[in-house]
Amino acid sequence: METDVSNDLRRSTVPQTRALIQSHVAGFDLLKIYIVNLILMVLTLGIYRFWGKTRLRRYIWGNIEIMGDRLEYSGTGKELFIGFLVVFFLILFPLFAVISIVDGLLAGDHEQARLVLAAAQGLIIVFLVGVAFFRARRYRLTRTHWRGIYSSQTGSSVKYGLMVIASYGVTLLTLGLAWPVCSVWLKRYEMKHTWVGDEPFGFSPSVKKLYRSFLVVWAIGLLYMITVSIMSMNLLDFQTIFKTTSEGTPSNPEEIQALINMIFVMYLGLIPIGLAFLWYRGRAYNHFISSTQFHGHTLTSTNTGFGFMWLTVSNSLLVFFTVGLALPWAVKRYLNFVERHVGLVGDGDFSQLLQSTQDRPSHGEGLADAFDVGGI
Amino acid sequence: MQTFDATYYDGQTAVRHAVTVHLYAEALDIVDADGQVIDQWSYQAINLSDQGGGITRLVVKDSAARLVLTAPKAFQALKKRAPNIDSQKQRTLRNMGLSVAVTVTLILGAYVSIPLMASAVVALIPYETEQNIGRGYAKDIQALFSKDEKSNKCTVDKGVKALNDMMAYLATHSFGPFAYQVKVIDNDMVNAMALPGGHIFIFRGLIDKAESSDELAGVLAHEMAHVDHRHGLHGVVRGFGFQMLSDMMFGGNVMGNLSNLMMMMSHSREAERQADIDAIAILRRANISTAGIARFFERLKDKEDEGKVSFFKIPTMLSSHPASDIREALAREIQSPSSMGWTLSDIQWQNLKAICGK
Ligand SMILES: [Zn+2]
Numbered sequence: 001m002e003t004d005v006s007n008d009l010r011r012s013t014v015p016q017t018r019a020l021i022q023s024h025v026a027g028f029d030l031l032k033i034y035i036v037n038l039i040l041m042v043l044t045l046g047i048y049r050f051w052g053k054t055r056l057r058r059y060i061w062g063n064i065e066i067m068g069d070r071l072e073y074s075g076t077g078k079e080l081f082i083g084f085l086v087v088f089f090l091i092l093f094p095l096f097a098v099i100s101i102v103d104g105l106l107a108g109d110h111e112q113a114r115l116v117l118a119a120a121q122g123l124i125i126v127f128l129v130g131v132a133f134f135r136a137r138r139y140r141l142t143r144t145h146w147r148g149i150y151s152s153q154t155g156s157s158v159k160y161g162l163m164v165i166a167s168y169g170v171t172l173l174t175l176g177l178a179w180p181v182c183s184v185w186l187k188r189y190e191m192k193h194t195w196v197g198d199e200p201f202g203f204s205p206s207v208k209k210l211y212r213s214f215l216v217v218w219a220i221g222l223l224y225m226i227t228v229s230i231m232s233m234n235l236l237d238f239q240t241i242f243k244t245t246s247e248g249t250p251s252n253p254e255e256i257q258a259l260i261n262m263i264f265v266m267y268l269g270l271i272p273i274g275l276a277f278l279w280y281r282g283r284a285y286n287h288f289i290s291s292t293q294f295h296g297h298t299l300t301s302t303n304t305g306f307g308f309m310w311l312t313v314s315n316s317l318l319v320f321f322t323v324g325l326a327l328p329w330a331v332k333r334y335l336n337f338v339e340r341h342v343g344l345v346g347d348g349d350f351s352q353l354l355q356s357t358q359d360r361p362s363h364g365e366g367l368a369d370a371f372d373v374g375g376i
Numbered sequence: 377m378q379t380f381d382a383t384y385y386d387g388q389t390a391v392r393h394a395v396t397v398h399l400y401a402e403a404l405d406i407v408d409a410d411g412q413v414i415d416q417w418s419y420q421a422i423n424l425s426d427q428g429g430g431i432t433r434l435v436v437k438d439s440a441a442r443l444v445l446t447a448p449k450a451f452q453a454l455k456k457r458a459p460n461i462d463s464q465k466q467r468t469l470r471n472m473g474l475s476v477a478v479t480v481t482l483i484l485g486a487y488v489s490i491p492l493m494a495s496a497v498v499a500l501i502p503y504e505t506e507q508n509i510g511r512g513y514a515k516d517i518q519a520l521f522s523k524d525e526k527s528n529k530c531t532v533d534k535g536v537k538a539l540n541d542m543m544a545y546l547a548t549h550s551f552g553p554f555a556y557q558v559k560v561i562d563n564d565m566v567n568a569m570a571l572p573g574g575h576i577f578i579f580r581g582l583i584d585k586a587e588s589s590d591e592l593a594g595v596l597a598h599e600m601a602h603v604d605h606r607h608g609l610h611g612v613v614r615g616f617g618f619q620m621l622s623d624m625m626f627g628g629n630v631m632g633n634l635s636n637l638m639m640m641m642s643h644s645r646e647a648e649r650q651a652d653i654d655a656i657a658i659l660r661r662a663n664i665s666t667a668g669i670a671r672f673f674e675r676l677k678d679k680e681d682e683g684k685v686s687f688f689k690i691p692t693m694l695s696s697h698p699a700s701d702i703r704e705a706l707a708r709e710i711q712s713p714s715s716m717g718w719t720l721s722d723i724q725w726q727n728l729k730a731i732c733g734k
Binding site: 043044045047055059062063070072073078081097100146147148149197350354355 | 385389
């Protein structure tokens with residue numbers, strides 16, 4: 001479809017499902033950007049990444065069309081670099097210097113205190129990853145413009161970081177069972193604090209619906225854990241027999257077979273679990289998208305769990321077998337997938353939407369850079 | 377006057393305006409379908425946001441409004457008038473230059489500031505902690521050169537006794553807070569190293585090369601001075617700083633672990649100077665001839681000039697910075713008749729030379 005931006009938007013008062021997104025991303029254009037970025041990254045020992053990321057985003061944003069108008073990315077490499085410097089010198093460097101010094105002081109006979117310190121360090125990192133994700137999201141949203149108005153994010157990154165700690169903790173304690181509840185909790189916080197112009201998103205997912213899919217994955221995971229532990233227990237028996245009878249090379253063919261079986265099951269078992277999880281994620285995305293409202297419109301999603309699973313698997317294989325060269329096409333396929341499946345129900349009229357009044361951070365993503373969260 | 381069609385977003389609402397742009401001498405007018413001028417942009421303030429797929433998006437300073445052009449001619453006409461519109465290529469080149477400059481600045485900044493910060497951190501670390509840290513490194517070094525502690529051959533009793541006697545005598549004239557521990561490593565390198573907390577390692581090659589007990593005493597005094605000044609710990613902290621920098625700034629370990637270890641173990645020129653000055657002071661207080669160490673350095677220097685110094689560039693007192701001005705001064709002292717002072721007996725010296733067995 002050609003974008004005829006000089007035409008007036010045709011408005012329909014009857015709610016109907018409309019295409020929301022159209023991607024104009026071209027694989028070769030993207031590849032060119034990736035290659036230039038890679039060369040400059042090497043030449044600058046990685047420092048160019050701030051400018052390279054910006055270039056990439058500018059291209060991708062500028063080639064995504066929402067309801068007939070292309071997005072615009074207005075961030076700069078300088079803002080990312082300053083964000084990085086601020087985080088490095090004001091947070092990370094002092095924090096890890098203090099931790100290392102305290103650890104050094106405790107070296108020797110304070111083993112328990114060191115364990116506590118290590119645990120605290122782990123918690124701090126999980127917390128900072130949460131904060132990083134939320135802050136990076138805020139930066140990206142405030143640099144995303146559509147029809148001249150920009151999006152934004154309210155809410156507190158500290159609160160979000162604490163929510164991430166709590167979510168991971170509860171998920172761990174319930175052997176994963178609490179994950180859908182926690183993910184809805186986090187997602188709701190994200191979406192309810194997301195704005196385009198002067199209006200926030202509505203978000204109303206149902207945890208019950210998610211559990212219908214999640215329990216399948218969880219059961220497969222449980223089955224896997226039980227199988228592996230039974231097999232390893234059997235193996236332990238073999239080992240004790242083996243040790244009492246002879247010492248030296250393993251000779252018992254039964255024992256060797258059991259060991260091979262276990263390794264086989266352990267690694268091959270991960271494949272169905274991974275696939276099942278991707279299937280769940282596809283369904284969860286579908287549900288999250290269709291639970292989103294904005295400006296009198298509701299988003300719709302037609303993607304299936306299997307569709308998302310196939311997209312992810314085929315993209316991974318594509319990237320793997322071309323040693324990364326096909327990454328641009330993987331990105332393109334992903335965007336085309338979104339284009340195919342995400343729609344909008346409503347009259348399509350956004351003319352009442354006003355410019356945002358939210359503040360925009362002057363720099364960004366330092367923490368996200370340090371912890372490698374946030375993808376593109 | 378030139379005009380062309382465009383799309384305008386006012387930056388206040390999400391309304392798309394079909395407009396006509398009129399180019400004047402100093403500014404352009406944005407005119408809506410009713411013929412009303414709804415905005416006016418000065419050429420000076422116009423810049424490019426992005427360009428691609430036949431679309432050019434323009435921004436104007438201090439405004440959220442956007443102008444989108446589709447006709448290539450329109451962009452060409454505007455580019456002639458608006459001096460601040462740059463192309464994507466110009467942008468990439470500018471960012472490239474900027475990021476190279478930033479990289480160089482960061483590296484230079486790190487080389488200046490990290491040693492300074494390391495000194496401050498070292499001052500905060502108690503001696504006890506340094507000893508704990510040093511113990512760990514001592515184990516690592518020994519593990520590097522021999523399978524286990526027992527397989528190190530350089531533990532012949534008489535030799536160890538002679539070495540420890542020398543060490544103990546020198547220690548009574550040294551300046552530092554640490555108790556020293558000296559060990560010999562069975563390796564051909566002409567080298568010695570001082571770890572944090574008083575662990576000193578001497579390589580057999582150095583003992584083989586030493587022609588008198590004065591020479592070895594000089595080397596020991598030099599290493600003791602490194603210990604006293606906590607140069608080893610400084611190196612560890614400095615190495616940690618560089619490690620962190622390379623991990624975080626450059627998003628990965630640029631230097632590699634081996635070069636990082638070397639960085640940790642190597643001393644700065646200033647540290648070597650300090651160690652030389654103190655070594656001479658220790659020797660003088662201990663009434664040991666400084667001619668020995670001077671001769672030793674001189675011999676090594678000659679070797680180095682021939683370019684035959686050990687392949688393993690483990691930076692130590694000997695290989696990293698061989699020619700300090702102090703050493704030059706010492707070299708002159710060789711000419712003056714050496715005053716005889718404290719020395720190991722011939723038998724002790726022979727025992728020490730045979731510390732690794734024969
Ligand atoms: Zn030295």
